[in-house]
Amino acid sequence: MARRTHAAPRKKHEARRKRRRPTQAERADKHDLYQRAVQSPDFDVAFFARAFTNLRGRAPRRLREDFCGTALLAATWAASKRTRSAVGVDLHAPTLAWGREHNLAALPPAVRRRVALVHGDVLDARTAPPADIVCAMNFSFCVFHDRATLRRYFENARRNLVRDGILILEIYGGTEAIDELEESRRCDGFTYVWDQDRFDPITNRTVCHIHFRFPDRSKIERAFTYDWRLWSIPELREVLAEAGFASSVVYWEAVDEDGDGTGVFRRTEHEEQQESYLAYVVGLK
Ligand SMILES: C[S@@+](CC[C@H](N)C(=O)[O-])C[C@H]1O[C@@H](n2cnc3c(N)ncnc32)[C@H](O)[C@@H]1O
The missing domain is CATH 3.40.50.150 (Vaccinia Virus protein VP39)
Structure with a gap:
């Protein structure tokens, strides 16, 4: 007869599962x-x-x-x-x-x-x-x-x-305000990205986004989006x-x-x- 112990054998997948740390x-x-x-x-x-x-x-x-x-x-x-x-x-x-x-x-x-x-x-x-x-x-x-x-x-x-x-x-x-461009700036612990996505010269409508990027390579894309008349x-x-x-x-x-x-x-x-x-x-x- 097999010897019983208090400790139930751990399932393999439980032993291996590691809690994933949330990204930045x-x-x-x-x-x-x-x-x-x-x-x-x-x-x-x-x-x-x-x-x-x-x-x-x-x-x-x-x-x-x-x-x-x-x-x-x-x-x-x-x-x-x-x-x-x-x-x-x-x-x-x-x-x-x-x-x-x-x-x-x-x-x-x-x-x-x-x-x-x-x-x-x-x-x-x-x-x-x-x-x-x-x-x-x-x-x-x-x-x-x-x-x-x-x-x-x-x-x-x-x-x-x-x-x-x-x-x-x-x-x-300014001359660059109507260009499609992305500009980034380092802040304390993250990078701020200003994305001038679109500019329509007929209406002066511009669509811009703010993205945030982090040292662990995670990011928040389009954290904020603006649909503006310039x-x-x-x-x-x-x-x-x-x-x-x-x-x-x-x-x-x-x-x-x-x-x-x-x-x-x-x-x-x-x-x-x-x-x-x-x-x-x-x-x-
Ligand atoms: C670019 S954020 C400005 C945040 C902050 N005041 C600053 O200077 O950075 C735009 C804000 O305007 C608000 N907003 C947009 N249209 C509005 C309206 N017609 N009346 C009141 N608030 C409005 C939005 O909810 C958003 O919080």
């Missing part, structure tokens, strides 16, 4: 990667305060961040001074929820009380009290493909501003005027001798074309 892509959070690769909220807050004070001769207090996504900028604005408050507006409830959980929850309670998030459409969302500054960062307003809708957006932004309020629009352009600076200024803004100014990013952006933006009316540029078009109510 599987462990990553795309909103966290986006914030780290793309956003510079401290820089934006300093620029907004400086530009508003120069243009209006007083300090700004209230910011409305349109297309706020995770509301990192709104949170950073409110945290930067006790006199500052912010409201963020976005259509996408899950992204707002991520922002509440990660960016707002990290704030001290007194600061958190100065930030509100609104789930709504920037074309008609009304927020009170009116803001000193409304901003649309990272080209978000390019989601509007026709002039009538862009004008409607600018009209609603204007409605949500105080009497001497300003609308700040971040735009990109607006030019003169078009934006014309539509601002049509929407009732009294005037507009342009801040242009200075480049170094290698043509790389310096992060310093200067007010200007004429510039030489570049391969790529970043600029702020500012509408004054």
Whole structure:
């Protein structure tokens, strides 16, 4: 008779099975990667305060961040001074929820009380009290493909501003902006890839993607996709005027001798074309 033991013989496949470690892509959070690769909220807050004070001769207090996504900028604005408050507006409830959980929850309670998030459409969302500054960062307003809708957006932004309020629009352009190309940049622990997939010269429609790649060769392809109309600076200024803004100014990013952006933006009316540029078009109510 065979001798019995307590230990049942292990099945072969159980002995061999090794739990697969999740890849870096599987462990990553795309909103966290986006914030780290793309956003510079401290820089934006300093620029907004400086530009508003120069243009209006007083300090700004209230910011409305349109297309706020995770509301990192709104949170950073409110945290930067006790006199500052912010409201963020976005259509996408899950992204707002991520922002509440990660960016707002990290704030001290007194600061958190100065930030509100609104789930709504920037074309008609009304927020009170009116803001000193409304901003649309990272080209978000390019989601509007026709002039009538862009004008409607600018009209609603204007409605949500105080009497001497300003609308700040971040735009990109240059000779390479209409090329199909992929550009990558190393970040801490991953590579950020900007993919200009398509550009239609008849409509100025461009489709772009963000991909993230990792040292273990895993990747998140098309983490974000944008279907945009690439607006030019003169078009934006014309539509601002049509929407009732009294005037507009342009801040242009200075480049170094290698043509790389310096992060310093200067007010200007004429510039030489570049391969790529970043600029702020500012509408004054
Ligand atoms: C490019 S992300 C901007 C994220 C962040 N604010 C930034 O500056 O990087 C665009 C955001 O706009 C939102 N969005 C698109 N159309 C919108 C609309 N009509 N009203 C409100 N939000 C909108 C999307 O849900 C998305 O979160």
